[in-house]
Amino acid sequence: MKDLENELRKALERREPPPGFAKQVLARIKPAATPTPGWRGALFAFFRWPRLGWTAALVAACLLVTLGAVHYRRAQQERAEGEAAKKQVIEALHLASRKLNVTWRKVQETDRRPPRT
Amino acid sequence: MNTATVERMEDALARAAAREPAAFGDIVREYQAMVFSMAYHFFHDQSLAEETAQEVFLRLYQNLGRIKSPAHLMLWLRQVTHRRCIDQARRMPLLPLLALDDAPEPAVGPGRSDPLLSERLRRMVASLPEDARAVVILRYQEDLELAEIAEILEIPINTVKSRLQRSLVVLRAKVTSALEMSTHERPRE
Numbered sequence: 001m002k003d004l005e006n007e008l009r010k011a012l013e014r015r016e017p018p019p020g021f022a023k024q025v026l027a028r029i030k031p032a033a034t035p036t037p038g039w040r041g042a043l044f045a046f047f048r049w050p051r052l053g054w055t056a057a058l059v060a061a062c063l064l065v066t067l068g069a070v071h072y073r074r075a076q077q078e079r080a081e082g083e084a085a086k087k088q089v090i091e092a093l094h095l096a097s098r099k100l101n102v103t104w105r106k107v108q109e110t111d112r113r114p115p116r117t
Numbered sequence: 118m119n120t121a122t123v124e125r126m127e128d129a130l131a132r133a134a135a136r137e138p139a140a141f142g143d144i145v146r147e148y149q150a151m152v153f154s155m156a157y158h159f160f161h162d163q164s165l166a167e168e169t170a171q172e173v174f175l176r177l178y179q180n181l182g183r184i185k186s187p188a189h190l191m192l193w194l195r196q197v198t199h200r201r202c203i204d205q206a207r208r209m210p211l212l213p214l215l216a217l218d219d220a221p222e223p224a225v226g227p228g229r230s231d232p233l234l235s236e237r238l239r240r241m242v243a244s245l246p247e248d249a250r251a252v253v254i255l256r257y258q259e260d261l262e263l264a265e266i267a268e269i270l271e272i273p274i275n276t277v278k279s280r281l282q283r284s285l286v287v288l289r290a291k292v293t294s295a296l297e298m299s300t301h302e303r304p305r306e
Contacts, residue, residue: 004289005257011235012242012258017153017167022145025174026138 122147126187134181141181144190145174151191151259152198158254159202161243169205173198195259195269199251206247237295241288249284252277 126147132140152173157166176197177184184190242253248270255266263281267274 004285004292007234007238007292008242008253008257008288009260011238012154012158012254014150014154014258015157016150017170018163021149021153021167021170022142025145025171026142028171028175029138029141029178 123187126190130181130184130187130190133178134184141178144177148191148194149174152194154258155195155198155254156202158239158242158258159206159250161239165205169198169201173201176201192269195255196271199255199269202251203247238288238292241291245284245287249280252280253284253288256281 126144129140129143129147133144149170153166153170156169156173157163160166160169173194177190177194180193184193242250245253251270252266255261255269256263261269263274263277267277270277
């Protein structure tokens with residue numbers, strides 16, 4: 001058993017990787033080695049063109065959509081109020097017309113009646 | 118590892134943690150033989166071993182902040198190399214590995230050293246079951262005690278002992294049968 005163990009030690013001796021191994025590892029870590037920016041860096045990076053332009057356009061578009069929605073809602077409300085007012089006026093006119101008709105009929109009946117002696 | 122190497126590695130670790138590429142290069146050069154050999158003896162395949170060893174060092178670079186000392190680094194590297202080897206072996210179930218029973222017999226005569234014996238033994242080791250292979254590699258490549266192997270593989274020491282004994286029995290049977298066969302086949306002088 002001891003012979004086998006010695007043979008295994010010889011067979012499994014450490015060996016060096018191919019030349020340039022360390023360089024290959026370092027080349028693979030270089031893209032990952034870029035330091036992560038701190039919060040200031042991230043802030044400056046955020047306000048850098050073209051990201052700022054796209055953000056401004058997005059904000060403007062959101063603002064326009066919001067303003068449009070508010071304006072449309074207000075117009076709808078005004079139209080509804082106008083319709084209600086118109087309905088009330090027409091109803092009032094109908095009422096007044098009915099009253100006038102009644103009054104007119106009474107006046108005519110009074111005129112047709114013979115005078116008292 | 119001698120005191121000078123330990124001090125050099127402590128310094129390299131501190132500088133590498135501060136993202137100094139040259140220091141990380143020193144660490145790679147110091148441990149590349151260990152990591153590469155573990156993977157090489159696991160797969161018996163140079164390109165797979167190279168790829169696995171590179172991945173281990175890339176992972177080390179990402180985890181440099183967690184390494185506390187050169188001794189911790191050594192343990193970490195051995196553990197991660199072992200895990201990467203197991204993962205790689207499971208990802209590639211059709212690796213051209215020899216089953217132990219199909220391994221070519223070493224043509225070796227009694228008392229004579231066969232230059233091919235080491236190569237045949239390496240193939241036999243690479244064809245052992247993954248768990249047993251790791252134990253044999255750590256024991257005979259890294260010359261570790263059973264307790265150290267148990268710590269790296271995170272298994273009980275008795276399991277290490279039994280895996281090692283079983284592997285040696287299998288390997289010994291193969292080598293002995295090869296020796297006998299070779300003795301019978303030798304022409305009479």
